[in-house]
Amino acid sequence: MHTFISRILGPARPRSWPQATHRALALVLGTGLAGLLSACGGGLAPATLAKSQTLQFGPAPTLILGQSAQVSATASxxxxxxxxxxxxAVCQVLDTGRVTALSTGSCVVAANQAGNADYQPAPQLTQTLVVQTQGLAAQSIRFGSAPALTLGGSATVTAQASSGLAVRYGSLTPQVCRVDATSGLVQGLALGTCTVTADQAGNNLYAAAAQVAQTLSVSSATSVGLPEAPTGLKARLGADASTVVISIGATASGGSPITGYQVSSVPAGLSASVSASASPIQVACGTSCAGYAWVVNAVNAQGTGPASEPVQVITDYQVTATFYEPQTQPNNSIFTGSFSFNSTTRSVSGLSGLLTESMTDTPMTTVPLSRQGVHYADSTGTGVLVGAFYLATNNTFVVAHGNEGWRPGVASDARYHGYPAAANPSAGGVGNAYALVFVNTDDPSVALSSAQLQQTAYADCTALGMMGASCMTGTAAAVYGTVGTMGAYPLSQVVVRKP
Known part of the structure; x- marks a missing residue:
C-alpha cells in the first residue's frame, strides 16, 4: 500500500507540502482504494470491531447446607x-454471585458476560460446588400402629424416621406377605405372621438408622363376598401437575384376593383401572389434575366393591423468595419456607419459614414466620397470594389508606403498628413481620411471570428491621406504588416440590 501511494504521489512529495498534508492525502487514497477493492470483490473485507472475551472463575468457595458463600469470576x-x-433445587444464586445452599447435592453456578460495542458476548462458564454438611447426626425409626390384614387383602404400614427422611420397607416373610418398598402397602398372601422391616440409609446429614420390624397377623375372612371400601387413602401430585399418585391405607378382601382397583375422579370425567400390585396408583389427568378429588373401588373374583370416601390431592412444596436490597449488599432479604397445596380446592395451608434480616451481619439473623395469616386471589387471576406472619395477628403497620394494618403499600405507610403511642420495637416494643408469596393454583412449581412476581412482598417491623419508626419492606413500584423503604424489590421466587 505504501508503494502504491508513493507511485501516485510521485517519487518525492513537493517541498512546499507540510508533512501532515501528505499523511492526510495518503489516508484518503488508502481508504478509497480499500473501498474500491471491496466493491470489486477484493480481499479487503471490513474489519470486525467487536473483540472476543473469555471468563475465568476464581477458587471455588466452601458451601455449607443452609449457609451462603460468594463465587467470583472475571472477564478478560x-x-x-x-x-x-x-x-x-440445590442452590439459589444472586446476580452478584451470592450462593445460598438449599439442599445437599451439586450446585452448578453459571457465569455470563453479555458484551458491549467493543466486545462480543463471552461463552458461558460454569463452576460446580458440592454442598457440604457439618458432621452426621444419628436417627431412629418408629412404626405406627399395626393395621389389620386379611388373607387376599391389603393394608399400609407406616414408619417415620426421626430425621424426616423417607423410609423403605421390606418383608422378612415373603411367603406370607408382600410389601411395597416405598408406600408400605402390604398384601396378605397366606395365613400366618407377616414381618415387615423399615430402613433409612441416611444422607449427607444423617447416619443410617438401625432397622426396625413390625409383625402383622394375616387372618382369614369370615365369609366370601365383595371387597370392602378402601380406607386411609392419600393423594398427591405426581412428577408434574398432570398426574396424581394415590396410596391406599387398607382394604378388606371379602375373603377373596383383591385383583385390582378402579379409580374415578370427583367430579366425574377421569378414571383408571390398575392391578392389585400397583402401589401407589398413578392416574394421568391430561393438562392438569387441579380441581379433582378421587375415589377408589377394590375388585376381586366376586365383583367390584363400594367406593372409598373421596380423597383430596395434597402436595408439599418448598419456596424461596428473594428481595433485592441495594443498600445492604451483599445481603438480601430472603424468605425460605414450605407449604402444602391442595390441588382439589386450589388452596394453600401451613405456609411458614424464616425471613433473613439484611441489616444484620453474615450469617444474617432470621425471623421465624410460623403462622399463615392471609390467603387471597392475585390480581392476574392465575393464583393466590399467601402470607406467613411472625405474630399471632396480622397487624403490622399503622392503618392507612385502606391497608387493613398489614397490606403492602407506599413506604410512607410502613410505620410499625401502634405508632406513635406504642413503644418502638427497637426500643422494647413488639413488632410483626411477614412474607407474601405467590402460588400458581394450576401448578405451584411453574416459573413466575413478571406480573406475578411483582405482587410478592415482605415487611419486617421487628427490632432489627426498624429504621427509626419505619419498618424494612420490599415491594414493586408497578403494583404497590413504590419500592420498599430501603429500595428493596422482589428479585425472584422459586417453588419446588418436596421429595
Missing amino acids: SGLSVSFSSLTL
Whole structure:
C-alpha cells in the first residue's frame, strides 16, 4: 500500500507540502482504494470491531447446607460478570454471585458476560460446588400402629424416621406377605405372621438408622363376598401437575384376593383401572389434575366393591423468595419456607419459614414466620397470594389508606403498628413481620411471570428491621406504588416440590 501511494504521489512529495498534508492525502487514497477493492470483490473485507472475551472463575468457595458463600469470576474484557443457578433445587444464586445452599447435592453456578460495542458476548462458564454438611447426626425409626390384614387383602404400614427422611420397607416373610418398598402397602398372601422391616440409609446429614420390624397377623375372612371400601387413602401430585399418585391405607378382601382397583375422579370425567400390585396408583389427568378429588373401588373374583370416601390431592412444596436490597449488599432479604397445596380446592395451608434480616451481619439473623395469616386471589387471576406472619395477628403497620394494618403499600405507610403511642420495637416494643408469596393454583412449581412476581412482598417491623419508626419492606413500584423503604424489590421466587 505504501508503494502504491508513493507511485501516485510521485517519487518525492513537493517541498512546499507540510508533512501532515501528505499523511492526510495518503489516508484518503488508502481508504478509497480499500473501498474500491471491496466493491470489486477484493480481499479487503471490513474489519470486525467487536473483540472476543473469555471468563475465568476464581477458587471455588466452601458451601455449607443452609449457609451462603460468594463465587467470583472475571472477564478478560474487564467488564462485570453476572451469575445464575443451573440447579435451582440445590442452590439459589444472586446476580452478584451470592450462593445460598438449599439442599445437599451439586450446585452448578453459571457465569455470563453479555458484551458491549467493543466486545462480543463471552461463552458461558460454569463452576460446580458440592454442598457440604457439618458432621452426621444419628436417627431412629418408629412404626405406627399395626393395621389389620386379611388373607387376599391389603393394608399400609407406616414408619417415620426421626430425621424426616423417607423410609423403605421390606418383608422378612415373603411367603406370607408382600410389601411395597416405598408406600408400605402390604398384601396378605397366606395365613400366618407377616414381618415387615423399615430402613433409612441416611444422607449427607444423617447416619443410617438401625432397622426396625413390625409383625402383622394375616387372618382369614369370615365369609366370601365383595371387597370392602378402601380406607386411609392419600393423594398427591405426581412428577408434574398432570398426574396424581394415590396410596391406599387398607382394604378388606371379602375373603377373596383383591385383583385390582378402579379409580374415578370427583367430579366425574377421569378414571383408571390398575392391578392389585400397583402401589401407589398413578392416574394421568391430561393438562392438569387441579380441581379433582378421587375415589377408589377394590375388585376381586366376586365383583367390584363400594367406593372409598373421596380423597383430596395434597402436595408439599418448598419456596424461596428473594428481595433485592441495594443498600445492604451483599445481603438480601430472603424468605425460605414450605407449604402444602391442595390441588382439589386450589388452596394453600401451613405456609411458614424464616425471613433473613439484611441489616444484620453474615450469617444474617432470621425471623421465624410460623403462622399463615392471609390467603387471597392475585390480581392476574392465575393464583393466590399467601402470607406467613411472625405474630399471632396480622397487624403490622399503622392503618392507612385502606391497608387493613398489614397490606403492602407506599413506604410512607410502613410505620410499625401502634405508632406513635406504642413503644418502638427497637426500643422494647413488639413488632410483626411477614412474607407474601405467590402460588400458581394450576401448578405451584411453574416459573413466575413478571406480573406475578411483582405482587410478592415482605415487611419486617421487628427490632432489627426498624429504621427509626419505619419498618424494612420490599415491594414493586408497578403494583404497590413504590419500592420498599430501603429500595428493596422482589428479585425472584422459586417453588419446588418436596421429595
